[in-house]
């Protein structure tokens with residue numbers, strides 16, 4: 001792990017987490033996304049009724065209604081490290097996230113009908129990454145399988161023990177509705193980041209780039225114009241506040 005400046009040079013930071021569904025501007029109450037939606041094939045973190053000992057993520061549905069092909073969004077800013085088709089799973093997207101405090105996690109979205117991002121792409125949170133699908137060969141009722149991983153795993157990795165799940169996966173949200181501010185990784189990392197100091201997502205990367213440019217320039221020359229130094233100081237203040 002390098003210094004903050006070294007990391008900022010290369011990384012689009014995750015500045016807070018959001019739910020993966022329901023950000024497309026639907027009227028309030030018209031669409032509600034839930035885990036364990038009654039008669040649907042829905043599972044919570046660690047709970048599973050099948051042959052495996054537990055479920056490493058959450059299965060999300062819109063209820064009521066048919067949610068096949070509903071948009072799925074990135075839970076946080078990061079880099080797409082996997083985007084492709086896998087047996088049984090169908091389409092999977094995996095995103096690597098680096099938080100402002102230097103910790104990392106990996107969000108994984110499975111059974112997608114359509115994938116709308118590419119491997120290697122840097123994306124902001126709430127970017128659409130695909131749509132809800134049915135898995136390979138339409139084997140499932142439509143749902144989003146969401147995992148938040150503590151370590152980098154193969155996109156299609158499936159744990160075989162409860163200990164494996166507890167060791168390698170966070171509880172994604174522990175939410176029963178789209179608006180439930182309960183426990184889980186997403187909820188405990190919501191509302192933190194650059195948005196809180198007045199920046200909108202489209203400004204994050206440019207601000208990081210400007211910060212890095214002047215930091216590198218300052219290392220190479222002692223003759224930085226006063227105006228530039230004042231600007232750099234202001235930008236540095238913004239980053240300091242974001243890291244507090």
Ligand SMILES: [Zn+2]
Nearest residue numbers: 043058059145
């Ligand atoms: Zn699942």
